[in-house]
Amino acid sequence: MEPMDDEDDKKIFEIDDSEVELDDELPLLPIRNHVLFPGAVAPFDVGREKSVALVEDLEGDEQPVIVIFAQRDPSTDNPGVEDLHPVGVAARVLKALRHSTGNYSLILQGLLRVRMERLSQSEPYLRARVTRMDEPVQDDVESEALAMSLRDTAKQVIQLMPELPREAGSLIDSINEPGQLADLVAANLEAPVDEKAALLESLDVKDRIRKVLRLLARQLEVLKMRERINSQIKEEMGKNQREYVLRQQLKAIKEELGEEDGDQGDLDVLDERLAKADLTKEAESVCRKQLKRLRSMQVGSAEYTVVRTYIDWILDIPWKKATTDMMDIAEVRKVLDEDHSGLEKVKKRIVEFLAVRKLKQDKKGPILCLVGPPGVGKTSLGRSVARALGRKFVRNSLGGVHDEAAIRGHRRTYVGALPGQIIQGMKKSGTINPVFMLDEIDKIGHDFRGDPAAALLEVLDPEQNDTFSDHYLEVPYDLSRVMFIATANVLDTIPAPLRDRMEIIEIPGYTRREKAAIARDHLVPKQLEDHGLDGDTLKITDQAIDIIIDSYTKEAGVRNLERQVAAAIRGIAVKVAEGDRGPFEIDTGDDLRPSLGPPRFQSDIAERMDEPGIATGLAWTSVGGEILFIEATRMKGKGKLQLTGQLGEVMKESAQAALSYVRTHASELHVAEDFLENTDIHIHIPTGGVPKDGPSAGVTMMTALVSLLTGIRVRHDVAMTGEITLRGKVLAVGGVKEKVLAAHRAGITRVILPERTVADLDEVPQEVRDELEFIPVTKMEEVLLSALEKPSKLDFATGQGKPKGKGGGQPKAVEETPSPSG
Secondary structure, three states: OOOOOOOHHHHOOOHHHHHHOOEEEEEEEEEOOOOOOOOOOEEEEEEEEEEHHHHHHOOOOOOOOEEEEEOOOOOOOOHHHHHOEEEEEEEEEEEEEEEOOOOOOEEEEEEEEEEEEEEOOOOOOEEEEEEEEOOOOOOOOOHHHHHHHHHHHHHHHHHHHOOOHHHHHHHHHHHHOHHHHHHHHHHHOOOOOOHHHHHHHHHHHHHHHHHHHHHHHHHHHHHOOOOOOOOOOHHHHHHHHHHHHHHHHHHHHHHHHHOOHHHHHHHHHHHHHHHHHOHHHHHHHHHHHHHHHOOOOOOHHHHHHHHHHHHHHHOOOOOOOOOOOOOHHHHHHHHHHHHHHOOHHHHHHHHHHHHHHOOOOOOOOOOOEOOOOOOHHHHHHHHHHHHHHHHOOEEEEOOOOOOOOHHHHHOOOOOOOOOOOOHHHHHHHOOOOEEEEOOOOOHHEEOOOOHHHHHHHOOOOOOOHHEEEEOOOOEOOOOOOOOEEEEEOOOOOOOOHHOOEEEEEOOOOOOHHHHHEEEEEEEEHHHHHOOOOOOOOEHHHHHHHEEEHHHHOOOOOOOHHHHHHHHHHHHHHHHOOOOOOOOOEEOOHHHHHHHOOOOOOOOOOHOOOOOOOOOEEEEEEOOOOEEEEEEHHHHHHHHOOEEEOOOOOOOOHHHHHHHHHHHHHHOOOOOOOOOOOOEEEEEEEOOOOEEEEOOOHHHHHHHHHHHHHHHHHOOOOOEEOEEOOOOEEEEEEOOOHHHHHHHHOOOOEEEEEEEEHHHHHOOOHHHHHOOEEEEHHHHHHHHHHHHHHHHHHHOOOOOOOOOOOOOOOOOOOOOOOOOOOO
């Protein structure tokens, strides 16, 4: 609202418009950036040629009446009808004052609303024919309630505007007519001309009051916000001034007492730390510059804390301090073997690094990525490597990290900024050459805040990480001496540029013998110690460990095996706690049953394979290999192939290819060539809740179909993998190592695989190769001859399987006699 212009406003707003007489045609004065309301008095400057002519023509008349219309566009100098709002007011000229420039100042009093019909004259000034707009009388409860609400809100606004005169509140209380009250408030509102013109056009009193209330409520919120902001500023300024005065007084008191200034002493300590710290030249230069700035700052300021924290970080991070590597290769091998059984590839790589480091002292640290299923010891291996080399160990989990600042840190302009996790890990280690483990690197996310995987490109690049730049430090930091070890379950989710910077070492699942050795040498002693027992009180035999591995676990790693061992030991711990001192021995399944319950896993291969149409395949998963049962059945129908088990598109296409091959070679398989005319084929892969895809189940699907249609069962001790073509060729597939280990765990003794993958068997442990028979194949006929119980019933002219024999020896002939189950 704006200040009232006259003390007689009370009388002005009590005009009885019923007594005002108007001519049909009146002089028209267009006004800019303002709207005059009935009852309001306002000054106007008149300077345009036509407006001056209008005022001069009124000279001599006593309080003449003219009409006032607001312009839509204030930049229009010569407005027409379309340039003016349709509703204006008839106004009385109370006073006219001529200036030396020839312009006039008018004081006008609004009388009543009028609507323009047309312009009757445009020269020398505007005249218009207008129609009087009488306001309907509304004297009901709702109007009074609206007027009361408007009056209260207006008073609140007046209280928040000290520039308004004290009489403003009394003026509002003195007006009883709702319409006049709405006009008074509207005339003094700070609002755009268009909104005020809309209020002038509103004849309905209730509607007008509601519109005025909305505008007034908006202005009230703005004023309240301004009041809060002013209060906060005053409070903050008062607090800072008070702190400054108190600190100055404290400083004067300390000077009088001859005491040392604590803040100055603190800065001297920083000086001493800087002198003792072995920083790089660039880090030392930055640190001295910031320390100089710190001395000139007020201690209580926010900037002081930011700079002080920054200096502390620079001084706390190791810049040159390093631990001495253990150079005794035999001792390193011993430590690695003590902590982990197996994992020969990783141990070999660590020994190789140490040997090169022994020959070349400035060798940069390797960047390894251990990939394998959960529970095979990837994370614990990093700690073991650090112990073997005599280095500090730092672990940083990247699972779920989706902000680039987690790697590079925040810039110091942000409140609460800190370095990234790389620099924080280096501070924690206290040396410049720790073993730094980046755990779960395959589970990094990314969003609008950046991609952490992209930030790791610099960290894990030996050509760049000697000048790693953290956003917080803004000083190059040398990471080239750090041994980075990343861990992952799968490689697919790691971006290709990041994967290219790391040396990938795949860790397969453990064999049964390796699991038994790990349990005997590591898990059982660890769990006995954790449960407060010792080997004299409780003995777990090798036979019990084998039973736990075979009947209570089914995994590539040993994490669940450790849980089951712990559960067995807890059962004995309860007895010891109850007073039974033993000694105890866990040897048989009956000893395990009270703690572990009945066996959870039993080989059901023989039971599953007791009828035609079922074949065993091999699959690769992110947690190791798995065996896959494929079932086929037939029923009356119209030649439809139905596939279930949540199969992907590639696996569905493999099934179509297998069916096409069978139809093409129906005569050789002793299958009716029109077998599909009145028959539907249904292929199902159990565990339907798990999505499955890939081409490697092609040979298994074809074998299951041939078994179903010929009535010849598939050998229960055979598992197979391979992609097929329409011509019956068997193509190479991946994950052979994991698949073979899965077959070994499941008790399979014969594995059929593509001939091109035979070289991959070199990575399979020798003990597994010794216990399995491998059949390398190139054509589907060879698969059927090696997989079916009675292949002699098929009319394949040539092409027997070429078994490599146990242990990967020379190929031997495949006997066409039934398997033991036949």
